[in-house]
Amino acid sequence: MSDVNENTARLLPGAPVAAAVLAEVGERVAKLREQGVVPSLATILVGDDDASAGYIRIKQKQAGELGFASPHRHLPADATQADLQRVIEEFNADRQVHGVLIQYPIPGHLDYDAALQTLDPDKDVDGMHPLNMGRLALGLPGPLPCTPAGIEALLAHYDIPVAGREVVILGRGATLGRPLAMLLAQKRPTANAAVTVVHTGVADWPRYTLRADILVAAAGVPGIIQPEHVRPGSVVIGAGVRYAGRRLLPDVDESCAAVAGAITPRVGGVGPTTVAMLFRNAVAAAERASV
């Protein structure tokens, strides 16, 4: 029998969390529709990458099922930055559109950050616009970065106490570690943690992860977290992943399940919650726009 099968850790799958979040989103969409507002999440795809086209299709299908309108623009792979900006500006100006999703990645000759910065921050359902990062830092309302928000929702869903506990995050990247640290340090019942962020500048980072009540792997380095880095009985959230073709290579080695008290599964942990947060940001944007 392998180590993996001997694990005793409680598994924390993301699907039930996403289902609960989406059920609440569906109710909020229905309420807006009763008031005559049709929440609208626009999508932009550039190029013909199969995986990106597939992700957009899934999100559009889900948007439809939740009751969102979902206008879509598909630009060719050789679209210019000006073409992309034009579509974003059209959606910015369209009062019927409440949220805009630019499917990432976009072709290499285009500048994603520049495109994001032309998006109306109030329509930024990924929560990644610099203004929304600023709102997060200041504790102001606005779209939240989806993966960090999904991790907070996952911990809350499984009644894992966060307030007053020590959360150690391995990684300070802009999409994950940095905004997650800001989010979980906020003064709210599902956050309010003592947050420590470690990275390549902290050579002895295991010293910190070994004392964590909750360890979040956000490095994007396959297998970087091994059982000897995990405090026995603690909660381990594997968010960092890398892809080798279609193969998913997580930061957290599966053998950590033998040491952790609770752990996200290798596949289907944080990912589903990230997508659910996109829709939560979209319905919140529609609510804000309709008051």
Ligand SMILES: NC(=O)c1ccc[n+]([C@@H]2O[C@H](COP(=O)([O-])OP(=O)(O)OC[C@H]3O[C@@H](n4cnc5c(N)ncnc54)[C@H](OP(=O)(O)O)[C@@H]3O)[C@@H](O)[C@H]2O)c1
């Ligand atoms: N599950 C999801 O839905 C989801 C969503 C978004 C992102 N992600 C994943 O999350 C990961 C992080 O994303 P990101 O955009 O924040 O990445 P990023 O900008 O590349 O940041 C990676 C961080 O990890 C640190 N790191 C890398 N190697 C390390 C090492 N050997 N020892 C210690 N620290 C190390 C880096 O430290 P330095 O700062 O010192 O370089 C950096 O802070 C990626 O794997 C990404 O695929 C997952």
